[in-house]
């Protein structure tokens with residue numbers, strides 16, 4: 001047994017021994033993260049790859065937990081066939097549950113969790129996600145996003161816990177849930193605080209745009225969540241694709257090395273974002289200039305999904321030319337190897353399949369349902385319409401998001417962008433309404449509202465945004481409801497029955513003009529697979545307690561609008577009705 005293979009030795013000694021045995025190519029391989037679709041088991045062995053990832057929607061066929069575990073174990077066995085037998089880290093975006101995996105529990109996206117104001121609940125969610133990710137073997141989750149969203153035009157608004165750093169700060173409890181007290185063996189899964197730094201503060205909410213703030217403002221607005229994550233021992237930090245005052249963060253030595261590593265003492269892995277090296281100097285693809293800028297800035301693991309062979313060759317040249325010092329390569333390897341030893345990957349490289357049965361378990365779905373209910377924000381309730389009384393009532397349910405798991409899950413679900421439709425297992429909001437209304441009620445559903453008439457006691461319109469992710473969700477223009485949703489609500493109103501609008505969206509939308517015609521209005525955010533949690537609040541099984549994690553604009557002319565900026569919003573940050581008090 002070589003010293004690095006002795007689990008009785010301190011991790012630092014194991015790292016020293018292993019590092020001393022590694023060639024330059026083995027060290028560069030450890031810093032390379034390839035996409036599973038662009039590599040295979042033979043590549044993992046031949047190139048000594050340190051990491052493989054599933055980007056959003058990069059799933060094995062058939063997409064089932066066991067197939068994921070088989071895929072993971074195959075790649076690990078390939079890694080163990082290298083001369084030094086260094087296991088890989090496999091990374092995935094389990095950002096609201098193990099959302100790529102059919103049958104996994106999908107929790108509310110972060111904006112809904114921010115509305116709960118409940119860090120303990122979010123920690124429980126992190127622990128449940130860790131158990132489901134562990135069931136597929138994977139040990140690295142590119143979550144939580146700790147971005148502080150300052151403009152709802154941003155396509156990643158829903159990945160933020162809120163517009164003030166106080167919410168992402170307390171919701172770093174997710175990291176404690178995911179990792180446990182520290183990065184360790186399963187079911188601990190290494191968390192990633194992302195995206196460092198200022199991803200949510202770009203001009204006009206332009207994803208991957210430019211965050212123009214003084215350093216003092218950047219430190220006040222966007223740094224606190226990362227400080228909290230560091231205090232919790234977060235294992236990795238992902239760099240933002242955005243820029244700070246015109247300089248891409250991926251090439252920013254001051255922010256990454258001077259601040260994050262030296263001033264704040266971060267000893268984990270700094271990982272780039274997807275092709276983050278490509279645009280450092282505004283050109284497509286990367287050259288030696290971008291590679292050395294990123295590595296010398298302090299990036300340790302490079303997410304280079306397709307062109308990873310080119311990356312390996314270019315970095316080798318940069319090191320041989322003396323433009324990237326060996327000390328930097330060794331620092332990156334120390335950080336990567338330390339996490340692999342801490343996770344026990346050398347002792348237990350393969351999936352612990354005892355966790356497979358926990359994926360989508362009743363216990364996890366019950367937790368998700370609790371989170372959905374706690375995330376609902378009641379913003380209007382005329383004449384105490386809500387909560388609806390169970391029992392013999394005629395209820396009409398309309399809206400294209402009423403019976404659609406895909407819409408209620410949003411992006412990062414089964415595919416990168418997500419999609420409408422019955423994409424995974426779960427309970428739709430309509431199914432939740434039917435169950436909550438009880439056997440004596442009559443619940444009629446038509447997405448467009450056809451069939452509504454004055455014989456119904458109430459109509460519920462579940463409307464909102466089709467799924468999207470990242471820059472595909474940026475909204476530079478109109479932020480109103482889709483015409484089909486407006487038509488559905490108008491048809492319900494023409495019948496003369498009270499209308500409850502439930503908005504399934506990743507952010508506030510421009511609804512001030514329509515709001516007077518709604519009798520009640522609930523922001524449901526992107527609840528995930530357990531839509532019955534929405535019905536729990538609509539029917540009063542769970543008191544409404546959600547509070548806005550972002551300011552709700554009166555008009556898009558106000559954007560950006562944030563708490564304390566002196567503008568008068570439609571609904572302020574922190575607003576929400578508690579139905580039990582009969583507020584309206």
Ligand code: GLC
Pocket residue numbers: 054055056093142194273274
């Ligand atoms: C994406 C996202 C990042 C994600 C990564 C891997 O572009 O910016 O949040 O973790 O790529 O999917």
